[in-house]
Amino acid sequence: MSNVFIAFQVNEDTRPIIEAILEDNPGAVANESPAMVKIDAKDRLVVKRESIESRLGRRFDLQEIHVNLISLTGHIDEDDDQFTLSWNH
Amino acid sequence: MVVAAVKEYKFEPLDRLENFHGNQLLYVGWEDHLMFCAPFCFPLSPQMPFRAVLEQVLPGTYDYHPDFSKIDWGKVEWFKSGKPWRPDHDRTLDENGLKHKDVIRFRTPGLTGIKGSCS
Amino acid sequence: MDMQVKKKLGLKERYAHMTRGLDWETSYQPMDKVFPYVKYEGIKIHDWDKWEDPFRLTMDAYWKYQGEKEKKLYAIIDAFAQNNGHLGVTDARYINALKLFIQGVSPLEYMAHRGFAHVGRQFAGIGPRVACQMQAVDELRxxxxxxxxxxxxxxxxxxxxxxxxxxxxxxxLSVPKSFFDDAMTAGPFEFMVAIGFSFEYVLTNLLFVPFMSGAAYNSDMSTVTFGFSAQSDEARHMTLGLEVIKFMLEQDPDNVPIVQRWIDKWFWRGTRVLSLVATMMDYMLPKRVMSWKEAWEIYAEQNGGALFNDLARYGIRPPKAFADACEAKDHLSHQLWGTLYNYGAATAIHTWMPGTEEMDWLSAKYPESFDKYYRPRFEFWAEEAKKGNRFYNKTLPMLCTTCQIPLLFTEPGDPTKICYRESDYNGDKYHFCSDHCKEIFDHEPEKYVQSWLPVHQIYQGHCFKPGTDPTAEGFDPLAAVIEYYGMNFGRDNLDFEGSEDQKNFETWRGEATRNA
Structure with missing residues (x-):
């Protein structure tokens, strides 16, 4: 088992994204540093469009995360509905 | 190994002896005195007597250290490329077998830097 | 009128349509002449279409999101300038970290732009070409x-x-410069392993993440913003680096040993360059988010560990130097800061000794090493400086032929002994700071005999202004070199204590809080 992580700037754009990730990935841990938050998860982490949209109250294109993304690790699988990081192949 | 290349790969070394205007490079390090962060590089004439290195070259570099004035040069242990070596103070660098870019180090038994920390 | 509603294409299909089938087999000229650099390194590629893009970002989406990032950044740069944001940073020592950044890091961004533009032209497959060209635009930005x-x-x-x-x-600065020049003068695949994988994937988090968070902690709004704005592209760059590795390893088993050697080499080259960042984190940030050692443990050991576990299925092992690099985490920042302090008369940044509380922080973060090896040296220097006898080392140091750093690193396992290594090649001696730098030289000596080593260049007379006479009575080589560098002696260099920066910052900050 290895950790994957994703890190975002802390701002109003990312608050719903971070909340959605923490709810959709039980066991994921948010580590806060000045101006940024790094979310660690065992092996796999998923970002779901619908969860973010339900918080935002508008349509959300998952590629919008690029604007506030700081870093990540793991293999990426991306489609219109979800964005997954994992060490599985 | 040779460098992987699309054609012949051959260039002059940048630090050949003849580029140093009659001097050769000598590197000198003082063991157990890491307050001087790294060994030094000196451009010196191969005809310089080794004694002149001790009396004219090293003091300006090392005398900030309180241990430097306590050195008994008769008891200093020398190493060349890491192996024990004995210089003749009255012979030149060349006669002592020192070539371009040789590295020598000296150990001063009993002197181990600031508060014995090898600084 | 009835509308024929067609189902919108999914992201993966959309991306495939926008990025594939854009190239062709040339017929007037053989492909080998059009792409002359793709074979000579020995990497075998059988099917360029097997390339998988990790992020499926099309050009239109790319411009849209990059445009948003720029608007955010420039709004903050303007606000920062209009509100004298520079006076809000913790203290003026912090500004020296920015000097090191513009001197050492930003020029590498430009070189990365050139490098990716170059390999983006040279790869014979459309997938990596598009990805590299996007990265080239990012790097210029x-x-x-x-x-x-x-x-x-x-x-x-x-x-x-x-x-x-x-x-x-x-x-x-020849340290970061030579690092990138080494990568730029390699073939396209080695460049991708050097910069795309080893630097961007394995090491870049160590540069941007803790450092930018540190800038936030020290109230430097503008640097946080450019840092994070750049870093938002890095996530894409990192995945490109990982993709290149997987692609090479999956294409042919003969690629494995070549890739392994490059990983060994570039992991080490990268960690040597990052020693400058270690000093920024431990010594140049008045308020510290985490120590270099902690950052190393998170981003190199844990993260890198996960990565190399994953790559083991291809027969790739962790970089040969991994253990030595991990051991050095207790010493790196102290040894390098000591070196910058030694040569504080020849740096275009100010240096200083940490205060009492800062030394205590270092003791707490480095219980195995700081008090035993470094505190005595630092306290001695601090006391001498107080007496008006600040230490300025004026004799030029011996440099490693490969990484170009002075031989300041100690033997693995013994922090009291400098690590010396040497090789003989074509009748000349070459010296190194470590087994790993020696191994890099021994593999390609013809390349590194061309190292432009600043100390040797000074002694060859190449770093003086025209008309300088080094044989003149009372010639001061250090002063002549500083003049050639274009540094103002006494303003750009020397200790922070007593500097113009220190005085101005104090005065201006005072004026900001009361009427003159």
Whole structure:
């Protein structure tokens, strides 16, 4: 088992994204540093469009995360509905 | 190994002896005195007597250290490329077998830097 | 009228349509002449279409999101300038970290732009070509936004005005410069392993993440913003680096040993360059988010560990130097800061000894090493400085032929002994700071005999202004070199204590809180 992580700037754009990730990935841990938050998860982490949209109250294109993304690790699988990081192949 | 290349790969070394205007490079390090962060590089004439290195070259570099004035040069242990070596103070660098870019180090038994920390 | 509603294409299909089938087999000229560099390194590619893009970002989406990032950044740069944001940073020592950044890092962003533009032209497959060209645009953006943001500091502080010339000439900057020149002069695949994988994937988090978070902690709004703006592209770059590795390893088993050797080499080259970042984190940030050692444990050991576990299925092992690099985490920042302090008369940054509380922080973060090996040295220097006898080492150091850093690193397992290594090649001696730098040289000596080592260049007479006579009575080589560098002696260099930066910052900050 290895950790994957994703890190975002802390701002109003990312608050719903971070909340959605923490709810959709039980066991994921948010580590806060000045101006940024790094979310660690065992092996796999998923970002779901619908969860973010339900918080935002508008349509959300998952590629919008690029604007506030700081870093990540793991293999990426991306489609219109979800964005997954994992060490599985 | 040779460098992987699309054609012949051959260039002059940048630090050949003849580029140093009659001097050769000598590197000198003082063991157990890491307050001087790294060994030094000196451009010196191969005809310089080794004694002149001790009396004219090293003091300006090392005398900030309180241990430097306590050195008994008769008891200093020398190493060349890491192996024990004995210089003749009255012979030149060349006669002592020192070539371009040789590295020598000296150990001063009993002197181990600031508060014995090898600084 | 009835509308024929067609189902919108999914992201993966959309991406495939926008990025594939755009190239062709040339017929007037053989493909080998059109792409002359793809074979000579020995990497075998059988099917370029097997390339998988990790992020499926099409050009239209790319411009849209990059445009948003720029708008955010420039709004903040303007606000920062209009509100004298520079006076809000913790203290003026912090500004020296920005000097090191513009002198050492931003020029590399520009070189990365050139490098990716080059390999983006040379790869024979459309997938990596598009990805590399996008990265080339990103890197140019990083260089520009950094120069633009930091230019605001140049209006007020010393040490910013001549960074481009310094990058090409000054001794401590030959370290990052030679690192990138080494990568640029390799073939396209080695460049991708060097920069795309080893630097961007394995090591870049160590540069941007803790450092930018540190900038936030020290209230430097503008640097946080350019840093994070750049870093938002890095996530894409990192995945490109990982993709290149997987692609090479999956294409042919003969690629494995070549890739392994490059990983070994570039992991080590990268960690050597990052020793400058270690000093920034432990010594140059007045308020510290985490120590270099902690950052190393998170990003290199844990993260890198996960990565190399994953790559084991291809027969790839962790870099050969991994254990030595991990051991050095207790010593790196102290040894390098000590070196910058030694040569504080020849740096375009100010240096200083940490205060009492800062030394206690270092003791707590480095219980195995700081008090035993470094505190005695630092306290001695601090006391001497108080007596007006500040230590300035004026004799030029011995440099490693490969990484170009002075031989300041100690033997693995013994922090009291300098690590010396040497090789004989074609009748000359070459010296190194470590087994790993020696191994890199021994593999390609013809390349590294061309190392432009600043110390040797000075002794060859190449770092003096025209008309300088080194044989004249009373000739002061250090002064002549500083003049050639274009540094103002006494303003850009020497200790922070008593510097113009220190005085101005105090005065201006005072004026900001009361009426003159």
């Amino acid at each position: 990083h260089a520009q936004t950094q120069i633009h943001t930091i230019s605001n500091y140049n209006k007020y502080y010393n040490g910013f005005h001549n960074w481009r010339h310094w990058h090409d000439n000054v001794w401590y």
